Amino acid sequence: MTVPVFRFAPSPNGHLHLGHAYSALLNQRMAGETGGRLLLRMEDIDLERCTPELEQTMLEDLQWIGLEWGTPVRRQSEHLTIYQEALNKLIRMDLVYPAFLSRSDIKRETGRIAGNKDNWPRDPDGALLYPPGDRHLSKRERDQRIGAGQPFSWRLNMEHAFEYVGEPLSWIETAPQEHIVPARPQDWGDVIVARKDMPTSYHLSVVIDDALQGITHVVRGKDLFHATSVHRLLQQLFGIEPPVYHHHALILDRDGQKLSKSRKDTALRELREEGKTRQDIYRFVGL
Template identity: 55%
Template sequence: MIPIVRQEPILRFAPSPNGRLHLGHALSALTNADMAKAMHGRLLLRLEDIDVLRCTPEFERSILEDLRWLGIDWQQPVRRQSEHFAFYRAALDNLIARGLVYPAFLTRGEVKAKVAAVEDRGEIWPRDPDGAPLYPTDERHLDPSIRRQKIATADRYAWRLDMDRALVEARQACVAPLAWEETGDGEKGLIAADPAAWGDVVLWRSDAPSSYHLSVTLDDAAQGITHVVRGLDLFHATSVHRLLQLLLDLPAPTYYHHRLVLGPDGRKLSKSQGDTALAALRQQGRSSADIRRLVCL
């Protein structure tokens, strides 16, 4: 009889050290820790610090202190994205060589003006699931000589995924429709991915090495993450991550998108709301058990 090899569950909590953790982060961290324990798996900690200007050692220290106060243990070492820029660049170069990304030069102001001009005519400009206008697709087809000239003279530019080309390659590589396995607090089961709803997403930012979509997808594969547990605000972004996993021949984890902790205005919490920061709550005399009750765990 051939023995059955079961993969050890590996989960991760991945905050950005650009502010202090709040109750929403506590819910995510505790949910990850509880699920890892229940599955007899491992919990990893990743610091998503690709934004080298806003992420600081002070915020990193605060995050580690808050997690220890919550009673959360994680396996060492901590993975810092700022230590893996060459890894992300190699993946981007792969996509560049295959003609799946292109340099994008429009500023936010220029995109805003284009969108406004179309909408002023009573026409509809497509928007992504978060409500932001999709990036114009004109630059997909720039003459190579003009593109090289722009790269040589531009102060800043980004690399964007050519969504149409990426979807053609994805359909050629996979017979089954693109989807992911969802086990979270909302819709469950096999979820059909719709990366086209996001348009030509940024994979390498002009103001920071890499981007969230590219780095998180690569990191999950590099760390062997089997279960991605994160907030429902990232549910639809999973479509982009599944596409990148297919294009870069990476494994697909199981996803669990949990409910959000909302503020009095009904919106998800922000790091700018200091009254929900864990450090502030601790100074008020709250305990880690109080935090569990506050996030309904």
């Protein structure tokens, strides 16, 4: 019988807040209820914003709220070669291409094509879909631009990826109860899977890490619900068995907005220094 494996995977680019506490403690509760294990992963591919000092504070905060996890802690920054291998596979499969447009270029180009950027489709996060021009560049032009040092990112050719998979995708969702969710990765257009200076992105690294760590249950916030469609597509391309997903409600601020790592009044570090207790945190997040 397979032992369920859960994970909590914060990014050490700020201080944990009550929303992180809820997600971490919910993972722990669900792992306990199923006789499973809980792993901790530091998603620290942003080498500029993620620091050892912030990671240490996170570890202290998690210990303070009573989180217990299996060792060792996985740090994405220590596994870049693994992500590079995954990216190289997508390159060999001709499923990605170098994309040279900056955010301002995207706005300008989509406005030119559509007559108005407001008429151009957007992804579930509200970003303009990447225009198709770079898909059709010749290998010679791509190589010339890269050789000249022009910044670029690797984007998934969604059209080719769909042709390669050749079947509808879905995932098992257990919030609020178990049901099947049809995946719609096409809503994201040609998503970024890596950058010139970093051989991965959140989408690519999370899929590879979950597979390598044997994660069977992904419990995370509703803000990542739609991103699961991209993850299901990547899982299918790599031949990875998908985990079961549970996208929980978010802890919101008094204005009904998603919590931010920059807010001191909901930061675990600040609450700890104010003398709040572990029991207070459980009460604040409804557990």
